[in-house]
Amino acid sequence: MISKKRALVYLVILAAAVAVVWQYQNVPQVAGPTASVLHRGLLTDPESVDPHKARSVQAGVVLRDIGEGLLSYSPTGELVAGAAKEWSISDDGLVYTFHLREEARWSNGDPVTAQHFAFSLRRLVDPATAAFYSSMIADVVNARAIVAGEKPPSELGVEAVDDHTLVITLARPTPYLLSLLTSPSTFPVHPGSIAAHGDAFTRDGNLLSNGAYKLDSWEPGSVLALSRNEQYWNNAATAIDEVRHHVVTQEMTQLNRWRAGELDITDVVPPDSFAKVREEYSQELHVAPYLGVYYYGFNLTRPPFKDNPELREALSMAIDREVLVESITGRGEAPAYSWVPPGVDNYEPPRFDYADESQDERNAHARRLIAQAGYGAKNPLQIELRYNTSDTQQRIALAIQAMWKDVLGVETTLINEEFQVLLANVAAAEVTQVFFSSWIGDYNDAHTFLSLMESNNASNMPRYANPHFDSLMQDAARQVDPMLRRVFLEEAERELLADHPVIPLYFYVSKHLVSPKVVGWGDNVLDYHYSQHLSLAPAGATP
Amino acid sequence: MLRYALKRLLGAIPTLLLVIVLAFLMVHAAPGGPFDDARVLPPETRAALEAAYNLDAPVYRQFLDYLSNLARGDMGPSYRYRDHTVSELIGNAFPVSLKLGAMAMLLAVGVGVAAGTVAALRRNTMLDRIVMTFAMTGISIPVFVIAPVLVLFLAVKLQWLPAGWSGNEGMARFVLPVIALALPQVAYIARLTRASMIDVLASDFIRTARAQGLGTVAIVRYHALKPAMLPVLSYMGPAIAAILTGSVVVEEIFGIPGLGQFFVRGALNRDYTLVLGIVIFYATLVVLLNLVVDLMYGVIDPRIRRR
Numbered sequence: 001m002i003s004k005k006r007a008l009v010y011l012v013i014l015a016a017a018v019a020v021v022w023q024y025q026n027v028p029q030v031a032g033p034t035a036s037v038l039h040r041g042l043l044t045d046p047e048s049v050d051p052h053k054a055r056s057v058q059a060g061v062v063l064r065d066i067g068e069g070l071l072s073y074s075p076t077g078e079l080v081a082g083a084a085k086e087w088s089i090s091d092d093g094l095v096y097t098f099h100l101r102e103e104a105r106w107s108n109g110d111p112v113t114a115q116h117f118a119f120s121l122r123r124l125v126d127p128a129t130a131a132f133y134s135s136m137i138a139d140v141v142n143a144r145a146i147v148a149g150e151k152p153p154s155e156l157g158v159e160a161v162d163d164h165t166l167v168i169t170l171a172r173p174t175p176y177l178l179s180l181l182t183s184p185s186t187f188p189v190h191p192g193s194i195a196a197h198g199d200a201f202t203r204d205g206n207l208l209s210n211g212a213y214k215l216d217s218w219e220p221g222s223v224l225a226l227s228r229n230e231q232y233w234n235n236a237a238t239a240i241d242e243v244r245h246h247v248v249t250q251e252m253t254q255l256n257r258w259r260a261g262e263l264d265i266t267d268v269v270p271p272d273s274f275a276k277v278r279e280e281y282s283q284e285l286h287v288a289p290y291l292g293v294y295y296y297g298f299n300l301t302r303p304p305f306k307d308n309p310e311l312r313e314a315l316s317m318a319i320d321r322e323v324l325v326e327s328i329t330g331r332g333e334a335p336a337y338s339w340v341p342p343g344v345d346n347y348e349p350p351r352f353d354y355a356d357e358s359q360d361e362r363n364a365h366a367r368r369l370i371a372q373a374g375y376g377a378k379n380p381l382q383i384e385l386r387y388n389t390s391d392t393q394q395r396i397a398l399a400i401q402a403m404w405k406d407v408l409g410v411e412t413t414l415i416n417e418e419f420q421v422l423l424a425n426v427a428a429a430e431v432t433q434v435f436f437s438s439w440i441g442d443y444n445d446a447h448t449f450l451s452l453m454e455s456n457n458a459s460n461m462p463r464y465a466n467p468h469f470d471s472l473m474q475d476a477a478r479q480v481d482p483m484l485r486r487v488f489l490e491e492a493e494r495e496l497l498a499d500h501p502v503i504p505l506y507f508y509v510s511k512h513l514v515s516p517k518v519v520g521w522g523d524n525v526l527d528y529h530y531s532q533h534l535s536l537a538p539a540g541a542t543p
Numbered sequence: 544m545l546r547y548a549l550k551r552l553l554g555a556i557p558t559l560l561l562v563i564v565l566a567f568l569m570v571h572a573a574p575g576g577p578f579d580d581a582r583v584l585p586p587e588t589r590a591a592l593e594a595a596y597n598l599d600a601p602v603y604r605q606f607l608d609y610l611s612n613l614a615r616g617d618m619g620p621s622y623r624y625r626d627h628t629v630s631e632l633i634g635n636a637f638p639v640s641l642k643l644g645a646m647a648m649l650l651a652v653g654v655g656v657a658a659g660t661v662a663a664l665r666r667n668t669m670l671d672r673i674v675m676t677f678a679m680t681g682i683s684i685p686v687f688v689i690a691p692v693l694v695l696f697l698a699v700k701l702q703w704l705p706a707g708w709s710g711n712e713g714m715a716r717f718v719l720p721v722i723a724l725a726l727p728q729v730a731y732i733a734r735l736t737r738a739s740m741i742d743v744l745a746s747d748f749i750r751t752a753r754a755q756g757l758g759t760v761a762i763v764r765y766h767a768l769k770p771a772m773l774p775v776l777s778y779m780g781p782a783i784a785a786i787l788t789g790s791v792v793v794e795e796i797f798g799i800p801g802l803g804q805f806f807v808r809g810a811l812n813r814d815y816t817l818v819l820g821i822v823i824f825y826a827t828l829v830v831l832l833n834l835v836v837d838l839m840y841g842v843i844d845p846r847i848r849r850r
Contacts, residue, residue, distance in 0.1 A: 013832065013835060013836075044808075045624060047624070047625050048624075048625040048626045049626060050625070050626065053625045053626075055580070055582075127587060127588070128591065130588055130591035130592040130594075131588065132578075132582075132588070134585060134587075134588045135585050135588070147585060147587050147588065148587045149587060202626045203626065219635065219709070219800060220624050220627055220632055220635065220800060221798075221799075221800030221801075221804055221808075222708060222709040222798070222799075222800040223709035244709070244710055246707070246709040246798070247709065247798065247800075248707060248709075248798040249795065249798065249804070249808070250795060250796060250798065252691065252796075253694075253706070253707055253796060253798050256694050256695070256698065256699055256706045256707070257706045257707040257798075259699045259706075260698045260699050260705070260706040260707075261702070262705060262706055262707055262710060262711070418575075418811070419575075419811070420573070420574060420576075420579060420811070420813055421574045421575060423575055423579045423581065424574040424579065425574070427579070427583065437581055458583035458584065458585060458586065459581065459582050459583040461581075
């Protein structure tokens with residue numbers, strides 16, 4: 001009898017609590033009838049709207065709406081002027097002079113000055129900020145020493161000559177600097193606002209923005225509401241009044257919400273529904289090459305893959321990548337025969353030697369190699385393949401397990417782990433043999449991919465260390481002439497491909513569903529889509 | 544009574560401490576950390592981040608610091624939501640989860656009892672079979688199947704209701720999640736009610752009431768319903784538990800910013816403080832609820848007060 005009474009009391013308390021909470025429910029603001037509102041899906045919340053504390057791709061999407069760097073990208077991916085209206089580069093490629101727009105304003109009306117940019121770049125490398133992307137501008141004079149805490153941030157090679165002239169001095173020519181300056185981590189923050197509010201400068205109401213939109217509110221796990229920044233220098237060209245970035249972590253929910261008309265643009269398309277979506281919404285589906293590579297890495301610090309490039313090559317060759325991208329992923333991905341994806345500016349990736357062979361020829365070749373390495377029917381190679389728990393990963397791993405078995409007689413044990421566990425194991429390089437990883441380019445240059453394989457790069461997961469490769473990368477870094485630099489980078493990649501520290505499997509594509517009423521969408525390799533470039537067709541104007 | 548309450552509150556402290564210790568050790572024992580990514584941080588940056596969040600201290604020190612902050616009501620900053628504190632996130636998320644759960648509970652009891660009673664009264668008719676088939680289906684199909692199907696028909700095809708949470712205002716956005724959450728409980732309660740109602744209706748005192756010429760409605764209302772509700776009331780505890788756990792799934796599917804979603808995301812992101820905060824919050828809630836319940840027993844049942 002007691003337990004029944006207890007249950008009854010529970011109900012009463014619950015009802016009372018609900019009644020109380022109801023009273024305090026906020027009534028959200030509803031947009032005026034004339035405001036045009038764009039609804040975008042976002043796979044996760046940004047870590048922060050502080051450009052120096054953000055990390056994820058999704059944070060970048062939001063930050064590109066509320067901030068603006070010295071440069072920016074057009075809808076089709078060309079570098080264009082941003083907060084700087086023009087710039088010049090010294091003959092030795094080391095000194096960049098930017099002339100800022102005099103009319104550029106923060107959302108409170110303050111002018112955006114060269115001092116603000118200098119302050120922000122120093123803040124980016126200041127160890128006290130602990131920015132995820134502190135090494136983004138490592139080639140600026142003294143940046144590395146500042147990140148390492150050996151020099152004060154004031155020694156950074158940036159100088160505000162006057163309110164509207166910023167000079168950035170590099171330690172070595174870095175032709176992709178302009179591309180870096182479109183990245184949110186190089187966006188300005190308002191020094192006065194930080195002085196006044198400290199860490200709370202990013203909070204609703206405090207955050208000043210120099211981009212086309214300002215952040216009105218952020219409900220974590222739900223929505224970031226942006227509205228037009230009336231002070232933005234190019235406000236007249238901004239068509240959409242309000243942008244809502246809806247945080248929808250489930251890909252399927254994004255699809256459903258898009259189909260129900262609640263989202264205008266999705267962040268992703270769920271893999272399981274891709275074929276159906278392509279059939280039903282061929283006009284609305286946007287699939288474009290993306291600067292990202294899906295790869296399997298070898299643990300080069302331990303047997304059997306240590307000092308065994310032939311064995312690694314055999315495993316790489318025996319994978320039929322055409323089958324992977326057509327039957328397993330099936331979303332328009334390109335099979336990878338190089339490390340750097342195609343579509344990178346001023347670069348033509350070299351390909352594996354075997355790329356021009358048929359799969360049958362590759363298989364025969366691979367069998368010879370694995371036999372040379374001492375494995376055969378009596379002594380099959382036994383390896384472990386680790387990947388993180390996900391349907392796509394699982395299917396790819398199963399397919400590759402079968403290919404290795406069929407072609408080479410390799411016994412592969414599949415081990416799927418939670419993502420954080422996988423990362424920890426890969427980083428430790430103790431239990432891993434073959435593991436899944438991926439890399440998304442930070443800027444449009446081959447360097448963002450190739451530098452990953454330098455022996456001193458912390459994200460070099462296979463622990464690849466080839467002095468010749470490193471020296472080619474160093475040589476490339478010294479070149480002022482972009483053509484010469486490209487020759488060195490391509491040579492470095494050739495060296496890399498010959499060593500097979502990784503098996504590039506395919507290059508990613510970006511996938512979005514875009515409502516027909518959205519005008520101005522452009523596909524580009526960086527998958528950047530600034531809301532300020534978009535507009536909404538009047539209701540009823542579209543089929 | 545006050546002494547009793549204080550005694551109970553003090554008695555709850557070791558329980559909570561144990562929960563905190565276990566939760567703290569478990570989140571820290573999980574491989575990986577909040578700042579791990581395929582993009583490895585430069586060691587200096589990593590060190591600076593860990594220093595900023597006190598993660599460079601030995602675990603016991605971290606624990607003591609955490610406890611002393613907690614005692615001051617500070618659950619710390621979230622590692623993943625770097626602009627927000629854990630208290631803020633919980634403060635925003637709890638009302639959402641509470642509303643969702645309470646509505647699902649009310650719906651489950653209301654509809655379940657009504658359907659079960661009707662089925663019992665029309666025992667072995669077509670109506671009974673329809674209700675019971677529905678109930679069996681409701682119990683068998685998991686929430687993660689029901690929810691997408693509901694969305695597909697009611698939100699995508701018919702567009703009667705919103706498919707997601709954000710950007711949709713008012714009550715409409717609660718409808719589908721509440722139904723998805725309540726449906727299995729509706730089904731279970733309907734079956735419980737039917738079985739117990741059939742038992743009660745067959746008992747002597749009901750026959751007597753009937754012999755005295757009372758109508759069916761009056762019999763059910765004044766005589767049968769109360770005794771028939773006993774098994775349903777006993778089921779309330781498990782039902783609340785089921786709705787709590789079910790809300791984790793429903794919140795994920797509909798993108799509802801409730802505690803369940805933050806808990807799952809927090810665990811996946813190794814957001815130590817957020818996970819700990821939610822665990823402690825839930826534990827405190829349970830302890831307090833139990834205390835309130837026991838105090839109210841005293842009000843209801845004089846025998847307890849005397850003890």
